Amino acid sequence: MTEIKFQEKYVKEETNHSFNSLRNIILISCAAFIWSIYLSIQGQFLNDYIADMSNYTPLKISLMISLVALTGAFASIIFGAISDNLRIRFGRRKVFIIIGGVLSAAFFFILPLQSAIASIIAINVIMSLFNNAAFVCNNSFIPDSTPKKKLGKVNAYAALGTSFGTVVGFALMMIQSSNTLFFVTGAICTVGFLVVGLFIQEREEKSPPKNWFGDIKETFRPSNLKNEKGFFYFLISHFLLHTGINVYVPFLLIFLTQQNNPVSGELIGLGLSIAKGEVLIVFAVMTFVSLIATIPIGIFTDRIDTGIFLLISRVIFAAATALIALTPLIRKINPLVVGILFIIPYSIANTADIVSRGALMHKLAPKEKRGQFLGLTVFVKILAQIPGVIIGGLLAQFLQSGYQLAFVIGGVIVISSIPFISNAKIKTPILQEKTELSVTN
Numbered sequence: 001m002t003e004i005k006f007q008e009k010y011v012k013e014e015t016n017h018s019f020n021s022l023r024n025i026i027l028i029s030c031a032a033f034i035w036s037i038y039l040s041i042q043g044q045f046l047n048d049y050i051a052d053m054s055n056y057t058p059l060k061i062s063l064m065i066s067l068v069a070l071t072g073a074f075a076s077i078i079f080g081a082i083s084d085n086l087r088i089r090f091g092r093r094k095v096f097i098i099i100g101g102v103l104s105a106a107f108f109f110i111l112p113l114q115s116a117i118a119s120i121i122a123i124n125v126i127m128s129l130f131n132n133a134a135f136v137c138n139n140s141f142i143p144d145s146t147p148k149k150k151l152g153k154v155n156a157y158a159a160l161g162t163s164f165g166t167v168v169g170f171a172l173m174m175i176q177s178s179n180t181l182f183f184v185t186g187a188i189c190t191v192g193f194l195v196v197g198l199f200i201q202e203r204e205e206k207s208p209p210k211n212w213f214g215d216i217k218e219t220f221r222p223s224n225l226k227n228e229k230g231f232f233y234f235l236i237s238h239f240l241l242h243t244g245i246n247v248y249v250p251f252l253l254i255f256l257t258q259q260n261n262p263v264s265g266e267l268i269g270l271g272l273s274i275a276k277g278e279v280l281i282v283f284a285v286m287t288f289v290s291l292i293a294t295i296p297i298g299i300f301t302d303r304i305d306t307g308i309f310l311l312i313s314r315v316i317f318a319a320a321t322a323l324i325a326l327t328p329l330i331r332k333i334n335p336l337v338v339g340i341l342f343i344i345p346y347s348i349a350n351t352a353d354i355v356s357r358g359a360l361m362h363k364l365a366p367k368e369k370r371g372q373f374l375g376l377t378v379f380v381k382i383l384a385q386i387p388g389v390i391i392g393g394l395l396a397q398f399l400q401s402g403y404q405l406a407f408v409i410g411g412v413i414v415i416s417s418i419p420f421i422s423n424a425k426i427k428t429p430i431l432q433e434k435t436e437l438s439v440t441n
Helices: 002-015 022-051 058-084 094-109 117-144 148-172 178-199 212-219 222-257 278-303 306-330 335-364 367-383 385-398 402-415 430-440
Strands: none
Touching (some): 022 094, 022 148, 022 178, 022 222, 058 094, 058 212, 058 367, 094 178, 117 148, 117 335, 117 367, 148 178, 222 278, 222 402, 278 335, 306 402
16 A cells, blocks of 8 residues: 555656746756857867967876866765755755856856966866766756656757757857957856756755765665666666767867877878868757757657667767778868768767667656766766776877777777666656556557
8 A cells, every 4th residue: 555655656746747847948958058068168179278288198188087077976976965955945956056057167267367287177177076066956957857758858958959059169169269268158158057047947845855975875875776776787888888988089179170190290180170160060060960860869769668779879879989080091082071971970879879868867867866866877977087088098199090099999888888778777667657658648
């Protein structure tokens, strides 16, 4: 009898999300848009900015990203747990989105004042602390306000925001002055995080709060972890995916813009121009393809088995990543055309992986510990940067064509995540299945 009442309560909470409003969906997409701009400048332009400084080596970028990763990893767990157990009328997630987002964006105003790589690394670490506190709470808000049967579509709308933000981020890189670029980015992101945090509609959490530190210890007890095996298989796949991605992503802009290695002089990339808008064109095509594919992918994710759809997407994504290594070899045809042709399959596979991965992740996270478990995904994603960027840095530093090999090695590591996805099973109470079916009909 008690189990039936529990399941009835569970079903009611999962199927009656009155706060899944159009306003929230728009703001979820806007948040993804702002974060994409933020990460384009912090995660891509800043690396290229450091590459033009004296005493640059690829390993210094690897060191910076590793320190940023460690800071962000722990911040995501801690602030996820704190927001899970915060009970204020204003909103348990909103407060961290505003404070963390605004403070992390404000540091863009300080970056132009720095002339040493060490000081830029220190600022980037502090930015990571605040931004990950905001990000994990924003990520937790999505399943807080969305029924499971609509997570595919909502994640698709978030992916739309990400695509637009990527284009705007790379468009901002056409600004000739790096100081102006940092100021403009800081202004856009500060206002954006403030608007998202102030205007999202958050449900009031009625369950009694716990001590956040004690809640973390309880979450990580071996007996409790065994109850969420599916989620932890997903975490392993998540770690391998992002390890593979981070082998090449920190050096992506260098690969796209520099035909020859700045250290050794050998052929490494496409040699596209930022000033002439060639890099922007490539990412505009990527965005356009993603925009066309995103909503159909979200619908497919909701209608078929999410895990199977993610498996297919992951295989294609790994193959598309590895094939990018061929672009410098055939760049003589036309560097811009070659870049566009290879970015199209990458864009489709990446969009499919992002949407289906987000839906599966949100379905697997237990409601009462959503902030902590989604904080774990951020923790794992950030932690994966350490081996990823170290592998990529070593390839770029010591091997001929190391920048190209990064895409091949990255693709191989991504493909190794597939066995773990197949074991990430969603636990669905029988009563919930029947109720959701009746609601759908």
